[in-house]
Amino acid sequence: MGDLPGSDRPIEIAPSVLPADFARLGEEVAALEAAGVDRIQFDVMDGRFVPNLTFGPDVIAACRPHASVPFEAHLMVEHPDELAPRYVEAGCGLLIVHAEACRHLHRTLGHGRSLGARAAVALNPATPASAVSEVLDLVDLVLVMTVNPGFGGQDYIGTMEHKVAEVRRMVLTGGHDVDVEVDGGIGPTTVAGAAAAGANVLVAGSALYRDPAGLAHAVDELRALAEATRS
Numbered sequence: 001m002g003d004l005p006g007s008d009r010p011i012e013i014a015p016s017v018l019p020a021d022f023a024r025l026g027e028e029v030a031a032l033e034a035a036g037v038d039r040i041q042f043d044v045m046d047g048r049f050v051p052n053l054t055f056g057p058d059v060i061a062a063c064r065p066h067a068s069v070p071f072e073a074h075l076m077v078e079h080p081d082e083l084a085p086r087y088v089e090a091g092c093g094l095l096i097v098h099a100e101a102c103r104h105l106h107r108t109l110g111h112g113r114s115l116g117a118r119a120a121v122a123l124n125p126a127t128p129a130s131a132v133s134e135v136l137d138l139v140d141l142v143l144v145m146t147v148n149p150g151f152g153g154q155d156y157i158g159t160m161e162h163k164v165a166e167v168r169r170m171v172l173t174g175g176h177d178v179d180v181e182v183d184g185g186i187g188p189t190t191v192a193g194a195a196a197a198g199a200n201v202l203v204a205g206s207a208l209y210r211d212p213a214g215l216a217h218a219v220d221e222l223r224a225l226a227e228a229t230r231s
């Protein structure tokens with residue numbers, strides 16, 4: 001039990017709202033909270049870092065009064081420093097920047113914390129774990145992408161599990177207080193592999209919204225499957 005990487009950290013379910021009905025986003029985040037999620041992730045895309053365009057800070061600010069769970073902004077953008085203050089003002093308590101978008105990652109992570117937010121770094125599938133080895137003291141979370149970012153509904157890249165384990169090992173051996181998150185293709189058939197490798201925060205989009213038994217059932221099932229890897 002205790003020797004499994006990350007088993008000391010609670011399993012958290014973080015929905016991506018990308019598959020939600022954008023015409024009713026306030027109601028949708030309230031429904032996610034009622035379904036028992038631990039936090040909500042907004043996939044912020046600028047049409048440059050990824051070939052898709054999504055949520056400006058005003059959209060997230062409009063959702064903020066509809067739920068009390070923490071919001072995180074997954075910034076899939078070329079210039080996160082410029083946008084970060086607006087997303088903190090909008091109510092995001094965690095800013096996730098991509099290592100691939102930051103020329104000065106150490107400075108960018110410090111900037112996020114100076115805004116009063118928690119800081120996190122994301123790695124695209126082709127980026128090795130070593131890209132975060134020098135900034136683990138500056139982050140609260142490392143996100144290992146399990147799809148190439150930009151779209152929901154893609155297939156899980158199982159070969160990322162070794163990177164999840166490597167990041168968890170770096171966190172443990174360095175004595176860092178850091179969550180390990182995975183994002184992309186997470187569902188009933190993939191969540192156990194990611195959790196067993198060391199991920200404790202699990203982002204899911206389409207798997208939650210396509211469950212015929214509803215959101216609460218989908219959230220409970222993912223949590224149970226992830227926690228089962230620890231017993």
Ligand code: DX5
Nearest residue numbers: 016149150152153185205206
């Ligand atoms: C992709 C996003 C993911 C995606 C997850 O770039 O970062 O959050 O929306 O959706 P699913 O779970 O459908 O892969």
